[in-house]
Amino acid sequence: MNTIDVQGLTKRFDGFTAVDGISFEVGEGELFGLLGPNGSGKTTTIRMLVGLSRPTAGRAKILGFDLSFGITEAKRGIGVVPDSSNLYDELSARENLLFMAKLYGVPKDVREQKSEELLKLFGLYERRDDRFGTFSRGMKRALTIAAALVHDPKVLFLDEPTVGLDVVAARSLRELISDLHGKGLTIVLTTHYLEEADLLCDRIAILVKGNVVEIDTPRGLKRRAEERSVIEASFGREATDLVGDLSARLPGAEVVLLDETRVKIYGGDPSRVLEEIFEFSKERNLGLNAINSIKPSLEDAFVRITGLSPTVMAREKGGKGR
């Protein structure tokens, strides 16, 4: 039996479809990623799966319980880490965990022991009596995850766990998530970081405008990208306005601007592409700095599958999501 079974799950807000009939399964112990740019429907999907938002259509089963009539039972086995923390600044780390344990109905006699165990596991035991409000972002995120585990859930939902963290804190949190995965917990996480999905996930569903456009292992997704050549060219001056002209000369290929001076060309006949780039940069006096044929990354796979420029993924909250 799958731990999660989602079929045709849909959410509309006054006529706007945020999640458009998505389907996927998550096996026991799997770490499943929902990867998509901001506004693609990740949070809405998670909220429906954990019973915080009612689907407009479709169904989902978690741990064998149908969400529409078994949400109370399902919730006992679910831990949720929302995209912003649900803990209290004024309470200490320990008090927050005890409070959450009470909320989740953990028996009184095991609350203290469970909290201590989690504080140790998450490296926060020394800081147990400090107020949550005084914690660094990384520590806050870690304690928020700990709080979602007080009732020993079988499934953990993590909504953008590393957003807003510095590189070091993000790495240590990923290790933590990886450890939980290693212990057999089933995990669903959302992210708009391709590297994060690549590093952590067993399988990834790519979400674009509320639709799952592909589901595969990171390796499988990359393999698909390998069916097409990927060539990167770096120019000595700005090439932003020239993408259209270059595209026109490369039928069957797709030219994506990486930044002002770099382009990636997907597909087409590789030797023809190389030749055309040399010609083009000579004609336009672009001062070709480097040209590489590269091994596809998950980013390349993402571009190939979605047709979206990788820069849409870099857009943090506040940008136009649709």
Ligand SMILES: Nc1ncnc2c1ncn2[C@@H]1O[C@H](COP(=O)(O)OP(=O)(O)O)[C@@H](O)[C@H]1O
């Ligand atoms: N409560 C709501 N009312 C109206 N629109 C919403 C609501 N929640 C989310 N949306 C819209 O649904 C889309 C998906 O949002 P969300 O699930 O938060 O995306 P993500 O988590 O991938 O960034 C966005 O366009 C967002 O503006």
Ligand SMILES: [Mg+2]
């Ligand atoms: Mg979100």
